[in-house]
Amino acid sequence: MKNGEVAIQRGKKVIETVKKTLNLLGGFENVIEKGETVLITPNYAVPMRSDTGxxxxPEVVVGVIEAAREAGARKVIVAESSIVGFDAGKIMTALGVKQMFEKVGAKVLNLDEKRHDVVAKRVPRGKLLKKLRIFRxxxxxxxxxxxxxxxxxIYTGVSLGMKNLKGTLPDVQKKIFHRVGARKETEEEFELDRCIADMMTVHNPDFTVIDGVVGQEGFVPGSGVCGTPVKMNTIIAGNDFVAVDALGAYIMGRDPLQVNHIRYSHEMGLGEANVENINVLGEHPDTxxxxxxxxxxxEIGKYENVTIIExxxxxxxSFALRWTLNAFKPLHIRRWDKSVFLVGTNSEPPGEIEGKPFLIGKCACNLPIRNAIKVTGCPPPFWYVINELKKEKRGY
Ligand code: SF4
Structure with missing residues (x-):
C-alpha cells in the first residue's frame, strides 16, 4: 500500500464491501502487525441511527473489526466520545451497536467515562494549537x-476521517477546537479547520474507512438531525488520511482543495489532496x-419572524442556536411571535428590537437589553435554549 492510494468500492452487502475495499489495498496485513492493539473510532457523536446518515x-465497523482480527490484532477496541452534552456509551448501547461490536470480539470503550485518562502532546507545528489533549x-x-x-x-464543509478524530479528544479540547471562550486569532470564520489540521500534525489515523453506505447532506430545519440521508452504498479507504478525505469530499461534489482543513493538511505536507495525484483503485470516483x-x-435564518444577530x-x-432551531418544525416556527436571537460579545442589536429578544450564551447575556430571555452557559446546551423557547410559547 502506497501513500496517496485510495480504494473505492460499491455494494449493498456492507461487510463484504468493506473487506473488498481493504483487499484492493492489500488488506490490513499491510497496516497491522501481529499482536498489536487496534483502536477504531467511529462516529457515534449523536443519538441517531445510521440510516439518517x-x-x-455498524456493519462497516464490524467489517473493520473482523479484518483487524484476521490480520492478527491482539486487541481491537472501539472507542468514542460524543459531542459535548451527550454520552457515547449511552448512545452506543441505545443504538444496539455496542452489543454488535462485542459479539465480534471488540472491546467497546466509552471515552466519555475516561475524562481524566488523558495525555497532553505538544503541537510544535501548530498554528493555533500549542498543546493537544487526547484520551490515553x-x-x-x-x-x-x-x-x-x-x-x-455546517462549519467545515465536510466531516470525514480527520474531523472524526475529535471523538478521541476530551470535551475541554473539543471546546477549544470550536474556539469556545478563546480569543479569535485569525481571519478564518470558525478556526475549527485550522485546529483539525494542527491536530493532524501530532495525532492522525493510520487508516481511514469512510462509511458512504448512507451519507448526509444539507442542513434541514425540523428534520431532528442535521441534514438528510443520501444512499450511496460506497466505501472509501486508505492509509493517506488526507487523500481519503480528499476523495470523500470529491465524491460529494466538492473540490477538496477548497475544503480548508483538507487544504491546510495538504499544504503542511501531511498527505495528498490533489485528486489528480491520487491513485484510485476500484470504482472510478466519477461513477x-x-x-x-x-x-x-x-439556511435557518430564512424565517421572516426570526432574526439572528451574531x-x-x-x-x-452558533451551533447551539442552530441545533436548537433545527429541532423545531418550519411550520411551527412560522407561527411564532417575532423572535430575535443574539449570539456573541459583539452582536450589535438595532436601536429598537422588534420581537422578543433571546440572549444565547454567556457572552450575549452581558448585552444591555431589557426584557430579554437569557440562556446562560458557555455554550448553553441546546436543550436549555429549547426549554426557554417552550416557556415563551414557541412550540414544536
Ligand atoms: S458564551 Fe458562546 S460565544 Fe461566548 S465564548 Fe462561550 S460558546 Fe463562545
Missing part, C-alpha cells in the same frame, strides 16, 4: 483507524460522484 453504519487509549494504541460517515458539515447539498448555517461568537453558541 448521522452515525457510522487513542494516544497509546498501536494502530488508530478512523471510521467516519460521508457527510457535509460514484453525486453533488451533496451544502450544509449552510444561514458577532464575535464562536461556533459553540
Amino acid at each position: 448521522a452515525t457510522t453504519n 487509549p487513542a494516544a497509546e494504541c498501536d494502530v488508530l483507524i478512523s471510521v467516519p460517515v460521508l457527510k457535509t458539515h 460514484v460522484r453525486r453533488e451533496f447539498r451544502h450544509a449552510i448555517p444561514g 458577532g464575535g461568537s464562536c461556533s459553540g453558541c
